[in-house]
Amino acid sequence: MGTAEIKARAISGFVGIGAIPLLALAGAISLLSIQADASDSAATTHIIGAGLCGGAILLLLRAFITLQPNESAVLTFLGKYSGTLSQDGFWLVNPFALRKRVTRRLVTQEIGPLKVNDAAGNPVEIGMVLTWRVAQASRAVFDVENYQAYVTAQGETALRSLASRHPYDEEEYRHALAERQADGPLRQEGAVLSLRDGGDRLTATLAADLRDRMELAGLIVQEARLSHLAYSPEIAATMLRKQAASAVIAARRTITSGAVAIVEQALNELEDRLGGVLDAERKAAMISNLLVVLVGDRDVTPVVNTGTLYS
The missing domain is CATH 3.30.479.30 (Band 7 domain)
Known part of the structure; x- marks a missing residue:
């Protein structure tokens, strides 16, 4: 199922910013009070108070975290997942928690x-x-x-x-x-x-x-x-030649099919206009000549026959 995401607990970081001057002032007052109290026990108490104020300030500084838009922070405390902070802004979180920043941008x-x-x-x-x-x-x-x-x-x-x-x-x-x-x-x-x-x-x-x-x-x-x-490069040249050959064959097939249709139409129109049926040899010669003209990929040179078909 995976780790279910939970929302981390956090407060505005500006609350911590406001508390830092107060703690610094309290620590300074504790240090200044050492000279006023002559007893050793009172002096020790003031020193401990000033130290606690300084430690609190350090913890607050450690607790601050700033998140940019589309950024999250995964928090763990004592090896346990404690939540994910996904809201951009300035926040105050558990100072002892480890943080892992994760971008949510594309x-x-x-x-x-x-x-x-x-x-x-x-x-x-x-x-x-x-x-x-x-x-x-x-x-x-x-x-x-x-x-x-x-x-x-x-x-x-x-x-x-x-x-x-x-x-x-x-x-x-x-x-x-x-x-x-x-x-x-x-x-x-x-x-x-x-x-x-x-x-x-x-x-x-x-x-x-x-x-x-x-x-x-x-x-x-x-x-x-x-x-x-x-x-792949080792077969690319061969496959390209094969594809080119297939394209040429397909084009020739289309040209030939169209040429046959044109020849058939031409023969039918000639027989209709001449009012008779051409013999097989004349048909074969005409078909051969027309196919050469229509299917060939080069210009043809016409030959004028001044005699008969048989001489």
């Missing part, structure tokens, strides 16, 4: 980049920017050894877990699954959430995982977003 921390294997087994580099703050100072101090190191460790763990559950690229992941299956066809259905295209859904998953982890230490995760994502 902290932006960059974690990574880390080298992790994604769901397809490819090594990737991934990093994130984590924004968090302390919500319960007592749990951050007593429930973990070092809450800042705890944030770093849990952030790296959550980042590695996310990367291992999702592929870098959906298409690459499907190809990897197909190669692993002995019978060939891919059995998995439905869309795969990839690291590259996950966007806000991955961010929400990562933030939810981190919130569960950080709650144990009294911390709140404000935001967690991926800041770095790339293939």
